Amino acid sequence: MPYVFNTDDEQAEMLAAIGAASIEELFECIPQDMQLKRALNIPAGLGEMELTAHLQALSVQNKSINEQTCFLGGGSYDHFVPAVVDALASRGEFYTSYTPYQPEVSQGNLQVMFEYQTLICQLTGMDVSNASLYDGGTAAAEAMLMAMSVTRRNKKVVVASSVHPEYRQILKTYFACIGSEMVIVDCGTGTTPVEAIAQVVDEDTAAVLIQNPNFFGNVEDVTLISEIAHAQGALLVCSVDPISLGILQRPGDAGVDIVVAEGQSLGTPLLYGGPYLGIMACRESFVRRLPGRIAGETVDRDDKQCWVLTLQTREQHIRREKATSNICTNQGLFALRAAIYLSLMGPQGMQDVANLCTQKAHYAAEQLTQHDRFELAFSDGFFKEFVVRDTQNDVQQLLQQACENNILAGLPLGQWYDELEDCLLITITEKRTKQEIDELVNVLTQ
């Protein structure tokens, strides 16, 4: 029992002060027939040394990306995480504190939230950001619910099939309960067909959801789609790759109404999928519909600048069933990581990392498609991911072959897109070297 400090004598003193004969007596309020009369059937407790050895043994059964070269992406990316991010985020004053309900003793976390919100606005070109949601997928779902509340349109939303398939699955789950229609627009050509969007968006549509760069890595015509949505009074919600904003036009400058993103790329390791960071930012006029916590600037009784949680009448602990969302615990520690990452990178660093990704991705695509076996599935401009078709239609064999050579070659797309059964999504981050890319090409063309 590692973390209880009171000795038997102290426990006896405490019981005496309470006026109880035993600890069991304190549980008398639980009817006897509800009490578990046996020990839980779980493994016996381990000391720190045995525990560490046990988890070390399980850990080494996993092949980490330090033992293989990772070309996998699809919403979770092997970007470089500077040591500063880990060092600062592992300070106990940050990671063992709670939500800043007492601002006088939480100015550190509140200022971080305020800085994070500002950094996200600077990166996306939006007016306001919240302080985090769970992940990119739930952020997209929350954004669509928010759009319905902003537009007061409950009947229908439109979603491009080039949005991350898992995000669309989350939306489907959320929407199944509220009875609104979700129209999927097929993006078989690699980007969202603008005419098809124009056909389905009508005056009942609350919002259109696209992703940019989309799930295939391709860059969408965001401005044009926003014009189509706005012409019908619908909002444009766009899920972005924050790293791409080092060189791509900011969504706020392209007519997007609500931006969401998976923030993992901003200083968080892969972690087998989580915890990550849901980013959400929007236009100023929607701020009272935003889900999640928001930090705001104010002054104290001595007129000193300070920060507090604000606009809390949106939230569940005040508004209960009328809240904008049920979110309570969020991803504060990962918002901190993103704030540290963006502060380190600055404008130049973000531009450089985005440039490295896209330069290297294009090099990889060119090298691979020099071989007859491979062709690009789409002709659109892509950022750091691209879809390559195996003309011999044996993606599994390719992946196997790569795996044997310690390479995670890419993501097979057939699991989500029937017509892309012979395709791989290959991701290149700034960490991939020319040598690693050449090796990938070598192995796949052996």
Added chain:
Amino acid sequence: MRNTQATNLIFELSQPGRSGVCLAASDVPKQDPAEWFPAGALATSAPPLPEISEPDVVRHFTNLSTLNMSVDTHYYPLGSCTMKYNPKRNERIAAFDGLAQIHPYQPAETVQGMLQILYGLQDMLAEISGLPVVSLQPAAGAHGELAALMLAAAYYRERGEKRTTVLAPDSAHGTNPASARMAGFDFVTIPSCSDGRVDIEKLKEHLNDQTAVFMITNPSTLGLFDDQVQEISDLVHDVGGLIYLDGANMNAILGITRPGDFGADMMHFNPHKTFSGPHGGGGPGAGPICVTAELGAYLPKPIVGFDDSSQTYFLDNDRPKSIGRVRSFFGNVGVLVRAYSYILSHGPVGLKRIAENAVLNANYLLSQVKGFLDVPLGNRCMHEFVASAESIGKQNGLNQPAMDIAKRLLDYGYHPPTVYFPLTVHEAMMMEPTETESKQTLDAFAKTLKAIVQESPEVLAAAPHSTIISRPDEVQAARKPILKWTPKQD
């Protein structure tokens, strides 16, 4: 020691041309990105982020951290949040390369160790809850509530029943009603009796063929175990409804009683409370849900399966009745790994001792404060109790006595209890010491609290006196929201 210049806003520290990183030049032939993208797709300039050197970034955030109270630095009896010690061993384990540096789409054969951990956690949570089928996917307690209510909706849909209403007592956490609405249900609040238990007569009035789910927190947010829970669950089941247990307070009953044994059909755990995942200044959490065998088929997918013939673990996506996904990838795995590690550190004996000591500490603190603070719900509690500062306010002419006492505690180096929740107790001060605090800490805290309630109203109303800021003007913050920094116009 705090350095006050370094805690200026990061934007005010910016100097054009500085950077905290220096990336290597590209090793592939350079091309012009303008050729790849449609016109207008590229930004005309880099995003206007601040420009800071690495040492300045370190100094800035390090100094900011010192402005927080935290479990590592302070006693933090924040009720309902279970602010217990966060073991350092779990931090080191969660950072192992083989656990932190793996991609969610890696083939199952390359992540067998991780899948074994997650499978083991599913099993242990099933045993601890008495509910056999588990999904680890939800990202926090509230997300678990939502997923479970969506699951209930799917279950009724399949049975061809149209049930529209979710009920919960007035002492329920705000996430319960908010989750109900997000899952498409109407929400009805059931009053509690003066002893804090659910008012069964009122509940009966609202139970009918529209009842989908009754959400109960047991032990409740008042820190009491509602011994009517079996009767309540029978009543709800009789009208065809389901029982959801909000498991935020599982710390009090680990190994002592199990929700599945007192009538719950579904529940969530808050591993960031019960199993000591660090709260991270507001997150991350996780919200695993456990359900009966009958409801198991509807859980979000995937869950981790074990294939007997090949003796390997796999992600089971072949679950046709599943409500689908509620989160991308597998969930908040890092939090789940810490929970696994925490449970294994304790074993069956240790888990029960957690509950015993959490309850002992709470009752002891109650015994030490009841002489000078009202505790309206009696002399015994589970892992937390709710005191009321109402009469102190009346004596002293204070309008917000709970808030004033809370603020004054800050001066003495204590994080205050949760105040103004639950809503059913006036001037509520909800204290949860947790099992990882010593008798000495509780004694010192009670002594301080006693001294505070005897202080003059002026001192209390003006508190805190020693923190880096005095009370902020929250009204102004909400009335004229300033939600980001903007460059000064001069």
